[in-house]
Amino acid sequence: MASGTRLDASNVRARRPAELKRIEQQRAQETRSAILHAALTEFSSKGFEVASIRSIADRIGMQHPLITYHFRSKEILWQAVAEYVFERVRQERDASLFSLGPARAVDRLKLAYRALFRFTVAFPEFHRFILQESLGSSSRLQWLADAFLKPLIGWLVPQIRAAQQEQALPNVEPIVFHYMLISLTSTLSGFGPEFSATSDLSPSDPALAEDYWRTVEQLVFGALASR
Structure with a gap:
């Protein structure tokens, strides 16, 4: 024992x-x-x-x-922040697409941009973080483009072209369509403080966010857009 x-x-x-x-x-x-x-x-x-x-x-x-x-250093910390937020964006997109299975390109785009939108609502700092570098020309902006933005666009542009071939999207230059959607996905986060100052609504309200995105889908992707 x-x-x-x-x-x-x-x-x-x-x-x-x-x-x-x-x-x-x-x-x-x-x-x-x-x-x-x-x-x-x-x-x-x-x-x-x-x-x-x-x-x-x-x-x-x-x-x-x-x-x-x-x-x-501050530079290393800044890069770590960028890696962290873009990895979160990728995970949100992949999780949305995983449950979709085989689908039309336009359906993949809806889910991808909706995932980005939901992330910007939850983390409004994300849009402002990138915007800070876009206000001027810096090596950090080019690093962001090379490390994250170009790979993301490299996935999205073929999906946009395929959706256009499905006649589900207007026949506009894909990169222009992408940045139009980026503007829409960042509206609540980018104009959040002004939105609150001019109304009694909160841009972080989940119900408002869902209504907003439902409207975007109806306007951009058509009346049959899924919620």
């Missing part, structure tokens, strides 16, 4: 480092997520040049050296 007890105690001690490692990894991931969310808000509201590591740390009550421990 004593021997069995000693073995049990040894097993507990052997498991303890692995458990501690998992806890530390989880805490580190939670810290990184908190930093990324705070940095997204900071960059989207102030722009890269004005934003600071110290201000980002203040947003979450963290010592700024802890941020530089995870992200060595």
